[in-house]
Amino acid sequence: MNKNFSVLACMSLLAVSAQASAVEISGTVAVTSDYLVDGVTQTINDPALQLGFTAAFDSGLYMYVWGSTVDFGTGFKSNAETDWAIGYAGGGENLSYDVALIGYIYLPNGDGFNFAELSGAITAYDTTFKALLSNSYAGSGIASARLKLNHSFAINDSWSVPLELGYNIFADPFDFGYAISDGYGYYKIGLGYSIKNWSFEGSWNQSSLKAYPGVDKKTVSEDVNFVFMITYAFDIGKQTVVEEKADMTRD
Numbered sequence: 001m002n003k004n005f006s007v008l009a010c011m012s013l014l015a016v017s018a019q020a021s022a023v024e025i026s027g028t029v030a031v032t033s034d035y036l037v038d039g040v041t042q043t044i045n046d047p048a049l050q051l052g053f054t055a056a057f058d059s060g061l062y063m064y065v066w067g068s069t070v071d072f073g074t075g076f077k078s079n080a081e082t083d084w085a086i087g088y089a090g091g092g093e094n095l096s097y098d099v100a101l102i103g104y105i106y107l108p109n110g111d112g113f114n115f116a117e118l119s120g121a122i123t124a125y126d127t128t129f130k131a132l133l134s135n136s137y138a139g140s141g142i143a144s145a146r147l148k149l150n151h152s153f154a155i156n157d158s159w160s161v162p163l164e165l166g167y168n169i170f171a172d173p174f175d176f177g178y179a180i181s182d183g184y185g186y187y188k189i190g191l192g193y194s195i196k197n198w199s200f201e202g203s204w205n206q207s208s209l210k211a212y213p214g215v216d217k218k219t220v221s222e223d224v225n226f227v228f229m230i231t232y233a234f235d236i237g238k239q240t241v242v243e244e245k246a247d248m249t250r251d
Contacts, residue, residue: 039186039207078106
């Protein structure tokens with residue numbers, strides 16, 4: 001097993017054993033017309049099914065597991081991406097922070113893509129700046145820094161306009177299979193509607209990547225790529241975690 005994932009697993013086990021408070025468990029189920037990561041399709045522009053669960057402790061510690069169907073084309077066996085994270089969030093209503101260690105594991109065999117990232121985010125008045133750092137992006141051995149700026153403009157209680165601007169930096173040119181770059185930018189602008197546990201979003205996505213000749217430009221959002229997503233969010237409720245401590249005292 002990759003050393004990064006061994007550390008992640010150990011941290012998760014330690015975190016669970018250290019808690020003695022209530023934990024809120026929630027989840028999401030989503031269907032999207034295309035699964036994009038920073039303007040690059042993970043499904044050859046086909047639809048994807050996504051499922052996630054989050055356990056949030058009163059202390060600010062949280063863990064989540066999230067998964068999506070993927071398709072990288074001929075020659076690759078992976079058909080699912082799973083994300084595993086442990087993090088800590090804190091702060092107040094107008095200023096908060098979030099740090100996490102995230103592991104990305106592809107199933108059934110990884111295709112050499114498995115990797116880990118360190119994530120840090122600061123949110124001020126509904127605007128979030130996030131940086132994700134890795135020493136081996138997508139298992140390539142190439143160091144990366146992914147920078148994101150997100151904001152959602154609320155039109156009313158139901159309608160919103162979510163925005164995302166991002167720039168990815170690679171220590172050496174990274175080959176996506178559809179394009180190659182040592183740094184590129186992208187944007188997403190959407191229109192969202194929510195009612196009870198349901199949310200619907202249509203978004204326009206474009207990147208500065210240039211697709212290889214003969215490759216559909218939508219695979220890297222060189223042309224504007226429209227994506228539609230439906231999400232259902234649910235709460236499993238609060239559970240009590242019982243702390244067990246070893247007695248280290250001597251008679």
